[in-house]
Amino acid sequence: MPEGISWSELGVDSARVQAVNEAPFPPGQRDFVLYWCMVNHRWEENHALDAAIALGNHLGLPVVVYQAIRPDYPYASERLHAWALEGMADMAKGCTARGLPYWLELPRTKKEHKPRLASLGRRAAAVVSDLFPTYIIPGHLRGAAKALRVPLIAVDASCVVPMQRIPAAQVGAYALRPKLRKLWPEYLERTLPRRKVHVSGAKLQPDFELSDAVQARAALDTFALDHSVKPLSERGGRKAGLKALDAFLDERLEGYDTGRNDPGLGQQSNLSPWFHWGNLFPGEAARAAIAAKGKDHPAVQSFVEELLVRRELGFNYCFHTPGPKQLSVDSLPPWARETLSRHRKDPRPHLYSFEELDQGRTQDALWNASQRELRERGRIHNYLRMLWGKKILEWSPTPEEALARIARLNDTYAVDGRDPASVSNFMWVLGLHDRPFQERAVIGKVRPMSSLRTAEKFDLGPYLERWGAR
Numbered sequence: 001m002p003e004g005i006s007w008s009e010l011g012v013d014s015a016r017v018q019a020v021n022e023a024p025f026p027p028g029q030r031d032f033v034l035y036w037c038m039v040n041h042r043w044e045e046n047h048a049l050d051a052a053i054a055l056g057n058h059l060g061l062p063v064v065v066y067q068a069i070r071p072d073y074p075y076a077s078e079r080l081h082a083w084a085l086e087g088m089a090d091m092a093k094g095c096t097a098r099g100l101p102y103w104l105e106l107p108r109t110k111k112e113h114k115p116r117l118a119s120l121g122r123r124a125a126a127v128v129s130d131l132f133p134t135y136i137i138p139g140h141l142r143g144a145a146k147a148l149r150v151p152l153i154a155v156d157a158s159c160v161v162p163m164q165r166i167p168a169a170q171v172g173a174y175a176l177r178p179k180l181r182k183l184w185p186e187y188l189e190r191t192l193p194r195r196k197v198h199v200s201g202a203k204l205q206p207d208f209e210l211s212d213a214v215q216a217r218a219a220l221d222t223f224a225l226d227h228s229v230k231p232l233s234e235r236g237g238r239k240a241g242l243k244a245l246d247a248f249l250d251e252r253l254e255g256y257d258t259g260r261n262d263p264g265l266g267q268q269s270n271l272s273p274w275f276h277w278g279n280l281f282p283g284e285a286a287r288a289a290i291a292a293k294g295k296d297h298p299a300v301q302s303f304v305e306e307l308l309v310r311r312e313l314g315f316n317y318c319f320h321t322p323g324p325k326q327l328s329v330d331s332l333p334p335w336a337r338e339t340l341s342r343h344r345k346d347p348r349p350h351l352y353s354f355e356e357l358d359q360g361r362t363q364d365a366l367w368n369a370s371q372r373e374l375r376e377r378g379r380i381h382n383y384l385r386m387l388w389g390k391k392i393l394e395w396s397p398t399p400e401e402a403l404a405r406i407a408r409l410n411d412t413y414a415v416d417g418r419d420p421a422s423v424s425n426f427m428w429v430l431g432l433h434d435r436p437f438q439e440r441a442v443i444g445k446v447r448p449m450s451s452l453r454t455a456e457k458f459d460l461g462p463y464l465e466r467w468g469a470r
């Protein structure tokens with residue numbers, strides 16, 4: 001925390017806060033505190049925005065919410081941009097209703113993009129942003145730390161139990177679960193109160209032209225993006241996320257514990273994209289499930305296990321693993337590294353090129369259907385997503401190549417991709433957070449999965465009917 005201010009005195013949990021630079025508060029009058037919103041596209045249940053408002057109130061300054069999205073981030077496509085813009089359109093309304101100026105910039109080309117943070121930082125007393133441990137976000141924060149002469153503060157608004165409360169990378173869900181459970185009474189049961197904004201920013205003007213998310217969404221073809229990956233029929237944004245959460249609680253929570261794994265039932269929550277884009281806070285979804293059926297209901301326990309244990313295991317892995325090492329065979333547990341290395345030269349009964357995988361042209365009809373679901377629905381049913389990854393490991397020339405292909409395919413098409421849950425699960429395919437199994441060719445002791453066994457376990461008729469070859 002910058003000198004002279006204590007977060008706890010401001011009513012902000014210091015475990016959520018990380019000082020990204022060591023700059024002091026600037027002398028003299030500034031115009032605002034800036035919330036630079038990169039990850040958590042919501043104006044309520046957002047600890048980062050709340051910290052910015054607390055700081056603004058303390059300093060007697062308004063808070064400005066700033067968002068920008070360049071067209072040249074990795075995997076930039078119409079699909080990802082559409083989701084972001086739908087969320088930003090909601091943000092504009094939600095922030096305005098809270099009395100917070102909302103400043104948005106949407107360059108259409110790389111050339112149109114103007115680095116803005118340094119100039120905003122000359123008007124700001126401090127910049128608050130999101131603490132997010134993977135993909136481009138840590139690099140953006142490092143870049144901003146160099147550009148800014150005022151405090152830059154990152155706040156964890158992604159996890160129910162702040163990442164910083166778990167001091168080391170955990171070996172698996174079984175190790176993390178008891179630590180989280182111990183902390184849930186402190187974190188899960190508490191909603192984030194809507195802090196009053198004391199100082200209006202209504203008169204503030206930006207030094208650049210503001211963009212409009214609704215207009216941009218209607219003109220995606222004018223942005224320099226991958227136009228082959230099309231928007232989904234589902235909508236991004238908080239409004240659609242809350243509606244999807246309600247539909248899940250009303251229609252699919254009952255029976256979730258027994259039905260979630262069955263690809264034919266469609267019992268899963270389908271909520272991962274709204275969590276990834278920060279449209280929904282997992283804590284509010286977990287609390288809503290508990291309120292609907294009680295915390296001891298098996299469906300609620302199962303949902304909470306996925307949402308709060310498995311998801312936060314991904315954040316824990318990324319938070320404690322430096323960026324370049326996150327997607328690396330070297331970061332696997334020793335037994336997995338050793339076994340994959342031992343079987344590196346095993347002949348592969350099936351080897352496919354990246355293009356064959358991308359087009360879903362393998363001998364495995366179920367895998368091809370999953371790949372089609374990924375391309376068209378922007379994600380794969382959870383059980384089949386595991387099988388999908390496992391087959392890529394078997395069908396690639398090396399484990400490193402498999403990891404790269406899984407990441408590229410997932411993150412090109414998945415609207416929930418580029419997330420800590422993506423990274424930890426890509427690595428899970430190769431043995432992370434798992435245990436050794438009976439040794440086999442190619443994959444060694446890494447957990448196997450087979451399409452045949454999957455077909456014996458579930459009635460795949462409805463799934464293949466929807467996603468199978470036409």
Ligand SMILES: Cc1cc2nc3c(=O)[nH]c(=O)nc-3n(C[C@H](O)[C@H](O)[C@H](O)COP(=O)(O)OP(=O)(O)OC[C@H]3O[C@@H](n4cnc5c(N)ncnc54)[C@H](O)[C@@H]3O)c2cc1C
Pocket residue numbers: 260268269270271272273275276303306307308310311312314380381382383385386387388389406410414416417418419421422423425426429
């Ligand atoms: C190869 C592979 C790639 C994956 N890529 C992604 C990805 O890019 N983004 C992503 O969010 N998840 C990913 N997962 C994890 C999981 O498959 C999805 O989170 C889940 O299928 C999303 O569907 P749902 O919202 O219906 O989840 P539900 O099954 O209803 O679960 C509720 C929520 O819990 C979380 N969750 C569920 N399962 C997991 C898990 N295994 N790990 C972490 N969090 C979980 C998600 O936030 C999800 O929305 C991947 C898994 C594998 C095996």
